[in-house]
Amino acid sequence: MAPEDKNDGKNDGKNDGKNGNGSIVTLSGITKTFYRGKEPIPVLEGLDLDVPTGSFEALMGPSGSGKSTLLNIIAGLDRPTKGTVKVAGSDLTHMSDGELAKWRSQTIGFVFQSFNLIPVLTAAQNVELPLLLTGLSSAERKKRVATALRVVNLEDRMDHFPRQMSGGQEQRVAIARAIVNDPKIIVADEPTGDLDRKSADDVLHLMEQLNKEFGKTIFMVTHDPAAAERASVQRKLDKGTLV
Amino acid sequence: MNLMTYARRNIFRRRGRTILTVLGVALTILIFSGMRTVVAAWEAGAEEARADRIASRHKNSIVMLLPKRYVDDVRAVPGVDSATYAVWFGSKDPKKRTEFFAGFAVDHESWFQVMDEFELAPAALEEWKRTPNGAVLGDLLAKTLEVKVGDRVTIQSDIYPGDWEFVVKGIYKPLRKTADRNSFIFRWDFLNNDPRGDVMRDQIGWVLSRIKDPTQSAAISKQIDTMFDQRDDQTLTQSERAFQLGWLGMFSSLLKAFDIVTLIILLVMALILANTIAMAVRERTHEYGVLRAIGFQPGHIVGFVLGEALLVGALGGLVGIVFTVLLINGVIGPAVEDGMGAWFPYFRAPFKVIAMAFGAATLAGVLAGAYPAWQASRRKVTDALRRID
Numbered sequence: 001m002a003p004e005d006k007n008d009g010k011n012d013g014k015n016d017g018k019n020g021n022g023s024i025v026t027l028s029g030i031t032k033t034f035y036r037g038k039e040p041i042p043v044l045e046g047l048d049l050d051v052p053t054g055s056f057e058a059l060m061g062p063s064g065s066g067k068s069t070l071l072n073i074i075a076g077l078d079r080p081t082k083g084t085v086k087v088a089g090s091d092l093t094h095m096s097d098g099e100l101a102k103w104r105s106q107t108i109g110f111v112f113q114s115f116n117l118i119p120v121l122t123a124a125q126n127v128e129l130p131l132l133l134t135g136l137s138s139a140e141r142k143k144r145v146a147t148a149l150r151v152v153n154l155e156d157r158m159d160h161f162p163r164q165m166s167g168g169q170e171q172r173v174a175i176a177r178a179i180v181n182d183p184k185i186i187v188a189d190e191p192t193g194d195l196d197r198k199s200a201d202d203v204l205h206l207m208e209q210l211n212k213e214f215g216k217t218i219f220m221v222t223h224d225p226a227a228a229e230r231a232s233v234q235r236k237l238d239k240g241t242l243v
Numbered sequence: 244m245n246l247m248t249y250a251r252r253n254i255f256r257r258r259g260r261t262i263l264t265v266l267g268v269a270l271t272i273l274i275f276s277g278m279r280t281v282v283a284a285w286e287a288g289a290e291e292a293r294a295d296r297i298a299s300r301h302k303n304s305i306v307m308l309l310p311k312r313y314v315d316d317v318r319a320v321p322g323v324d325s326a327t328y329a330v331w332f333g334s335k336d337p338k339k340r341t342e343f344f345a346g347f348a349v350d351h352e353s354w355f356q357v358m359d360e361f362e363l364a365p366a367a368l369e370e371w372k373r374t375p376n377g378a379v380l381g382d383l384l385a386k387t388l389e390v391k392v393g394d395r396v397t398i399q400s401d402i403y404p405g406d407w408e409f410v411v412k413g414i415y416k417p418l419r420k421t422a423d424r425n426s427f428i429f430r431w432d433f434l435n436n437d438p439r440g441d442v443m444r445d446q447i448g449w450v451l452s453r454i455k456d457p458t459q460s461a462a463i464s465k466q467i468d469t470m471f472d473q474r475d476d477q478t479l480t481q482s483e484r485a486f487q488l489g490w491l492g493m494f495s496s497l498l499k500a501f502d503i504v505t506l507i508i509l510l511v512m513a514l515i516l517a518n519t520i521a522m523a524v525r526e527r528t529h530e531y532g533v534l535r536a537i538g539f540q541p542g543h544i545v546g547f548v549l550g551e552a553l554l555v556g557a558l559g560g561l562v563g564i565v566f567t568v569l570l571i572n573g574v575i576g577p578a579v580e581d582g583m584g585a586w587f588p589y590f591r592a593p594f595k596v597i598a599m600a601f602g603a604a605t606l607a608g609v610l611a612g613a614y615p616a617w618q619a620s621r622r623k624v625t626d627a628l629r630r631i632d
Contacts, residue, residue, distance in 0.1 A: 112533070121252065
């Protein structure tokens with residue numbers, strides 16, 4: 001489905017993309033412990049979280065508070081040591097790595113701090129990457145790429161390589177890549193961290209637009225209070241618990 | 244765009260490194276092709292052996308002789324069309340213009356009838372048949388020994404003492420590219436009638452028979468060997484190809500050494516490729532993490548790395564083949580044929596060597612990429628995303 005279409009909340013046609021309580025993310029009793037050798041390092045401790053469908057939430061907190069770990073668990077990149085994770089109607093707790101990868105490709109749109117575009121591919125090819133995992137025809141893929149780039153206002157930069165673009169433009173291409181598959185939720189890890197104020201504003205404005213106009217749920221980790229203010233909900237994580 | 248686009252674009256991401264790697268692979272392919280060409284040229288005679296010819300030699304060893312009367316017995320075997328014979332002379336040039344050339348004392352009546360890959364003018368053949376001390380030389384040998392028809396030529400032997408003087412009665416040309424152009428052929432009866440040949444009187448080295456039906460080669464060979472089974476000297480009759488390989492078997496240690504060096508070269512090539520691919524994969528750990536995050540499976544990562552390794556290997560192989568064709572087939576080959584024609588009448592990299600070289604380069608690419616690909620695919624996504632080079 002193209003990004004201009006409103007999300008109908010369905011997940012593989014098997015569920016409504018919600019966890020039964022109107023939330024798109026439901027975390028229960030999440031504990032995450034890392035180990036340095038045999039020494040346990042608790043990062044998240046008994047955390048519960050509900051993110052309503054269609055919300056734009058910002059998660060703040062000091063370095064080492066577990067923000068990125070929480071984001072990785074929501075995005076299906078990491079598993080909790082204890083607790084259950086339900087996102088967009090799917091229980092991620094018992095999914096295999098392969099199932100999680102497939103689920104991510106259909107459900108999650110990623111926006112990273114350092115854009116993470118592939119330098120040898122053009123803007124259009126970078127945006128097309130997630131579509132290679134679908135069975136779409138080349139013509140259909142091109143159509144969707146053009147739509148996604150139009151949403152981020154970079155249609156004219158389609159054939160530019162990342163090195164030929166500014167940081168703000170690169171991040172907008174990354175957002176186009178995140179939405180091209182029409183994900184149910186967009187997770188953003190410090191999306192404005194590497195940008196100047198003006199570019200950061202543009203990116204945040206775009207994210208607001210995706211949330212308000214296209215109904216995308218956005219969960220954003222940020223250090224930047226100005227960025228957090230643009231979200232409809234601000235949460236704070238400290239020492240592994242939400243405060 | 245398709246999945247291979249990414250692997251293809253990655254090849255020239257570090258242009259200098261890729262060019263050096265491709266050149267490294269190309270040079271090893273050149274050396275590989277050169278060595279395989281030596282082996283192929285060595286075996287070319289056997290490879291192009293005639294299917295309708297069989298050779299009988301002493302059962303115990305190729306250096307042991309057979310009674311000359313055996314030839315008539317072989318000629319009487321049903322299915323044998325014609326037969327000729329020869330004995331090794333062990334020729335040397337007293338003036339040292341060439342280190343080695345083959346010399347045979349042969350049956351002048353039947354030799355060129357059976358060995359029809361050589362072209363000798365009918366008048367020259369008749370003249371040779373009328374001249375007991377007449378000799379017929381390959382065109383390259385005649386050039387090396389600086390003789391022409393009518394000249395006298397003196398050679399020596401490792402086996403028979405003294406100088407042996409002949410009159411050149413003909414110069415043959417090859418009708419097949421691998422046919423030996425450096426042989427010195429003279430009459431067996433001349434050797435047999437000379438007192439210095441007493442030690443081998445009325446004996447021959449081998450019988451070459453042309454058979455009417457090549458599919459009967461094995462049956463006729465068996466029939467010939469059975470015929471001599473109860474005699475003092477038993478025979479071993481083989482297809483001409485097996486017979487030629489028997490000759491080559493005397494140099495098997497050398498060929499084995501070539502095989503070992505060839506394997507080492509392939510190993511070096513794989514290491515060059517493995518180093519490049521391992522560096523590239525390490526540099527792109529974070530990027531592979533991003534791809535995994537957006538949904539690419541570990542198998543895709545394996546495909547990207549192996550695809551890139553295979554393409555670099557194949558590119559190196561192609562450049563190596565261009566080097567091979569230009570250098571071996573264009574420069575070294577003609578020079579070897581001129582200077583060492585006795586050993587290598589035809590010295591060019593054959594298609595099978597070129598195909599083998601290309602296959603080796605691509606296979607080395609895949610092998611070199613296997614471990615880095617496996618490693619890259621197994622890394623946890625979150626670990627890969629944390630890694631920034």
